[in-house]
Amino acid sequence: MQGFKDVPRVVWLLAAGIFVNAVVSFTFVFVFLYLTGPRGLGAAQAGLIVGIGGVGLVAGNFTGGWYGDRFGHRRVLLTASALGGAALVVLSTVPTALLVLVLPLAQYASGVIRAANSALVAVTVPEGARRQAFAVTRCLSNAGFTVGAPLGALVATGLSYDWLFVADGLGTLFFALWTARVVPARAGTASSAAPDGGPGRGGLWRELRARPPVLVLLGAIVVIDVVYRQHYTTFPVFLADHGLDTRAYGLLIAINGGVIMLLEIPAALALRRRSPLHIIGTGLVLVGGGYAMLLLGVGAATAAAMMVLLTLGEILYKTTATAYVADESPEHAIGRFQSLYAGVSVSGVVLAGPLGGALYTAAPGLLWPLCAVLGTVAGGTVLAMGARGVRRRGRPAHETGSPRAAVAG
Structure with missing residues (x-):
């Protein structure tokens, strides 16, 4: 593990939070089955909602880093985790007509979290250790997903699909609290913008x-x-x-x-x-x-x-x-x-x-x-x-x- 000596402790702690959150990140795996099952939608309607949610996910990834450069990557990660977690917790209770708004909002927040997390690791880890740092976070994220997918199937069949979204939302809120605790407030602060560095x-x-x-x-x-x-x-x-x-x-x-x-x-x-x-x-x-x-x-x-x-x-x-x-x-x-x-x-x-x-x-x-x-x-x-x-x-x-x-x- 000599090659990981330059990976800061905060990255390992952040990766631990990512693992826990990934274990309960069931939504994208089971959402189509949820929409066509308990919600009673047809495949075409479910596909439309999932597709719009995918657009939200991509848009969140494209914009999360922009917010971080302006407001600070830690602050953006915390805000998106809180908003996304809240949206997932209430998702199973909203009327079907509102799913087309709430699900893309939750997916957008997920995309922002992903981009902000990558940026936070990038500004925290020195050059020469970034590959190792991203390997740590990605490996633990995949490990969480590997554990979580069969666990989600058990929850959906043993309890209900509603509990999948509640667990996912609570996991995202936990990640916000964990990040606030383990990542110092000074980490991931916004960089000074270049004189003409605005995207416009x-x-x-x-x-x-x-x-x-x-x-x-x-x-x-x-x-x-x-x-x-x-x-x-x-x-x-x-x-x-x-x-x-x-x-x-x-x-x-x-x-x-x-x-x-x-x-x-x-x-x-x-x-x-x-x-x-x-x-x-x-x-x-x-x-x-x-x-x-x-x-x-x-x-x-x-x-x-x-x-x-x-x-x-x-x-x-x-x-x-x-x-x-x-x-x-x-x-x-x-x-x-x-x-x-x-x-x-x-x-x-x-x-x-x-x-x-x-x-x-x-x-x-x-x-x-x-x-x-x-x-x-x-x-x-x-x-x-x-x-x-x-x-x-x-x-x-x-x-x-x-x-x-x-x-x-």
Whole structure:
């Protein structure tokens, strides 16, 4: 654990709170079943509400860091957790007509929490330890989800779906109280804005144009997130069409969570000195390679191999990309850079279902080859940018936000 000595104690405490909150974060897993079950909505109505909620989640990710740069990341995290938790607690009691307002509000707050949490870690952890810090928070978040999903099923069947939202809301409120206790008030304070750094005056765009690898990475992440999230949308339908039921899909999701818990932190430790863009690019290629496994045939073995490759790719690119964007950020815009990455990294929540579903309906045999090609192209583009960065060793550190990035690309 020598490589984690630079991860501050406050990050470990924050990660512990994230774990507890993730255990009871049932909402997004069971919301469709809740709407079509106890609420009695049709699939189309439920899909519309869930879709609007997804837009709220993406919007929250895109804006949370902007708020943090202005008002302080700790303050934004506390406010969003309090508001989101309250919305979830009352969600099961509001009339069905109001769900279209309350659920997107709760999802928006969730997105703000995610972006603010990433920004808070980024401003708290010194350069050189951010990959490890994000690995800690992501690993514990996934561990909580792995425990929470089957627990949520027991609550829904043994008690009621209403208790899922109450537990989720109370967990989010707990996270607000925990954060207020373990994160010092001085942490995550708003950075001084650049003289022309407001989003309306082109400051952020100028900072991005000065960092071409970040722009390339953001575009690649949009592509890969649409590909990656097919395993939450079209993939279970594909399995069912080939005789593998929901239990098989549940076991595959358990493989995902188990591999992350086993390898996320060791991988971050072992690769912490490696070129970030090379690691990210390799991860994207592995995600595409996972879907390519499905071209070998449909069965338990190929599905398991697909999930293992997908998860290995996820481990490589998600933590490293989050840390890379933080290292590349100018000091006055860390939150905004984190929000940009957070937003594009969940773009598949809105895009993956409609795009993948339409293609699977029209030409089911094309979906997995296209996913494999898109993952390979996205990864190859990032790898090429990484190789280009290696040749530009002389770039000044202020253009990269990280002395190591100028060397390793």
